Amino acid sequence: MDEVSMIGLDLAKGVFQVHGVDTTGDTVIQRQLRRGQMIGFFAKLPPCLIGMEACATSHYWARELTALGHEVRLLPPAYVKPYVKRGRKNDATDAAAICEAMASKGMTFVPVKTPEQQAGLMLHRARRLLVTQRTMLANAVRSHLAEFGIVEAPGEAGLGRLIPLAVDAADPSLPVAAREALAMLAAQLKDAEIKIEALDREILAWHxxxxxxxxxxxxxxxxxxxxxxxxxxxGDPSRFRTGRDFAAWLGLVPSQHSSGGKSVLGPITKMGDRYLRSLLVLGATAMLRRKTSGYGPWLASLLARKPARQASVALANKMARIAWAILAHGGIYRKPAAA
Structure with missing residues (x-):
């Protein structure tokens, strides 16, 4: 046990796989732990380096093991996969792959989130789930009423005119069974909207x-x-050297295909946090639709050269870079002066 210098830990719901090596890279620990054995096992170990994939419960275990004096690093799962031995996919192989990937030079790690950060993200995840359910319920109400020839214009106004038909059952063409089903869907839709408004208030307070x-x-x-x-x-913006690194982490930079000295840029990579990337693109698209000025002549020049869709992604990239600059260097946004 005293010779352990690095451990790869494969997380699961009930059974965890431990793979430990010494300073020479030889395996010295290879065993399974139940959830209740985790704290007791690592409390007996001298401080060492522990690697885990950044997945469900990883931030919780990282905080717990750090409190015991260990150094914990979270690895992106996509970066661990190349180290998994082919044809031998199991928990023990995964733990060994984590240990090997962690020792690789130039490996990128995921910062451990605090409980406050996870609480803030939980508000957004819950809101996103409810927004998805609201969209599904609205589409269901529209499609079911369309089966009886009742159609309204797209948008919230049209849906607002359809809801009374589902709740009050004023239209005699609707059978009784259809009225009951539509009333349930409308009630669920209203409940989702109330909960989304409550989460919006919580997010605003957190903000x-x-x-x-x-x-x-x-x-x-x-x-x-x-x-x-x-x-x-x-979290900590200093883990990105530049704003472009932050934009690349979000997947908002063009993919590159180079061969024989010829470089071809393709669509954006779409790597990183999908939710945050989609929010930035939605915010940029809303600015273009409303024709909101705020980026000086740069945006006008971009729209003159690129289609609206490409311009919205480019604007999202610029927004991400500015956000990193404000987080890293402080201050607030200042509108660029006109040339």
Whole structure:
């Protein structure tokens, strides 16, 4: 046990796999632990380096093991996969792959989130789930009523005119069974909207309590939802050297295919946090649709050269870079002066 210098830990719901090596790379520990044995086992070990994949419960265990004096590093699962031996996919192989990947030079690690950061992200995850359910329920109400020839214009106004038909059953063409089913869907839709409004209030309160989030909200196209998501997701901005590194981490930079000295840029990589990337693109798209000025002649020049869809992604990239600069260097957004 005293010779252990590095451990790869494969997390699971009930059974955890431990793979430990010494300073020479030889395996000295290879065993399974139940959930209740985790704290007791690692409390007996001298401080060592522990690696885990950044997945469900990883941040919790990272905080617990750090409190015991160990150094914990979280690895992106995509970076661990190349180290898994082919044809031998099991927990023991995964733990060994984590240990090997952690020893690789140049490996990128995921920062451990605090309970406050995870709580803030939980508000956003719950809101996203409810928004998805609201969209599904609205589409269901529309499609079911369309089967009886009752159709309204797209948007909230049209849906607002359809809901009374589902709740009050004023239309005699609707059978009784259909009225009951539609009334249940309408009630569920209303309940989802109430819960989304409650989560919006919680997110706004979290945003107002964070100085960094309030400063990010000064950027055109970024409101409390996007600002609070960035602060809760990024954590320490110093882990990115430049704003471009942050944009690349979000997958907002072009993919590159180079061969024979010829470089071809393709669509964006779409790597990183999908939720945060989609929020930034939505914020940029809303700015273009509303024709909101805030980026000086740069945006006008971009729209003159690129289609609207490419312009919205480019604007999202710029918003991400500005957000990193504000997080890393402080201050608020200042509108560029006209040339």
């Amino acid at each position: 107002r309590a964070e100085d960094a989030s309030r400063r990010l909200a000064t950027i055109p196209g970024i409101g409390p939802v996007i600002a609070s998501t960035i602060v809760a997701t990024v």
